[in-house]
Amino acid sequence: MPEVSTHFQSVSVAGGTIELSWAGATHTGRRREVNQDALLTSYPLFIVADGMGGHIGGEIASASTVDRLGGVVTAGSVTPKTIEKALSRAVKDIASHPETTDDGTGTTLTGVYLDVSEDPPHWVTLNIGDSRVYLFRGGAIEQITTDHSVVQELMAAGRLSPEEAENHPYGNVITRAVGPSESVSPDYVRLDVVDADRFVICSDGLTKELTDYGIQHFLTENADPADAVDAMMDAALENGGRDNITIIVLDVAWRSPGADAPRGSTVGADSSPA
Template structure:
């Protein structure tokens, strides 16, 4: 597994069009191999303006290398306050070339999911660009409400959308691990994007499916609602996942948005990896 960026840190972000308006981003991430897997194929990047998790595909060779390639290329995006979808697409294209070099050495090939958020500007307003390929997820929690922003690219999600099975049946379906979109296998990576305005009070969760296999949305909401800091939220979510079985690698990144009174260079996060 590969970790890029500080695991516990914060930065202040100057909002466009308002010289004296800033918000603080505070984040924490934690990853664990889980109780069943021999290798951790998850990777994570927290390098403002971008935060993401990648889950190397189990059952394929070098899944850890695939996820590492994605977060490494995304981690190279630095030195700027805001980015756009074209920048993310270019980084994923470069990661695909890296992954295909490894995949060519295997009959099965290799690939990875990727999901995350990045600061972007749309119509002179700061927004979160939420992006996703595969079945890792992004949730927003604000005012006591939890919302899943991403839609899984998976066989069971397509069955749910078609009305063939319920969401509860999908959680225990034997094809639950089969995804329909990935970064790898010589296919151009095509993320889904969604825009969410950035505002104080947001708590953002970016996670691999090692979390959502073990916790329902109700459980996730509980830990996001009852923890005061991003660090505590990440720790308790991972601990709960392991206690509930820990059948897969689990990676959790929690990002809090709060009001700030001073402006700090976005390229210099405050805090250090632990």
């Protein structure tokens, strides 16, 4: 795996500066021959996509999706509208690719972007499938995204406990994906920008091998994003590495001269991306 490094970006906003630092990495794992995951770490958008469908189909789907979203960043306007337009184009790319198969080719998609178009600025998470965004705030970790999976639906209906879900035979079956058969809009959650927040964006290759508590442990033990990514990757591989593993750690610092930084705001108080 190439050496993981931490990157930095300072963003001037009304009332101060938001300082971001992040690192990301992807690994094939110990049991797969091909890495069908892809990631995008290009301010203001941080994305993980986990492809599926045949030997190469998932790789096509995740790469096409990340490529189209990278174009949104380059164009300079990251919004739900531009994201969904890019996903529609990715669906067409996937369907028309000469090596796309009929084996359910598609990809999950999850991540966050920073919206500074309003005062105050805010984060928006987006999600399709069972890759996840976690938020580490005030010493506690919370899963922000909701899995689009058969297991999650059974748990929501009270028909399955979290313990039963861990080894359920339908554990890999997702109910929504970016793919050739239909255009799907992400779920969005709006979050306040809070000093000292840490995001983890990951494919299920990480969450198959580490519990939420395990992720929290490695964040607590590693202040630098690259060190946290390395530590979680090593642990996931040591625990079996049954799937491709992709991890982004994104740290937030709010520098506000003459005023206290925002702290302790409610997570997910507004589920609208507008």
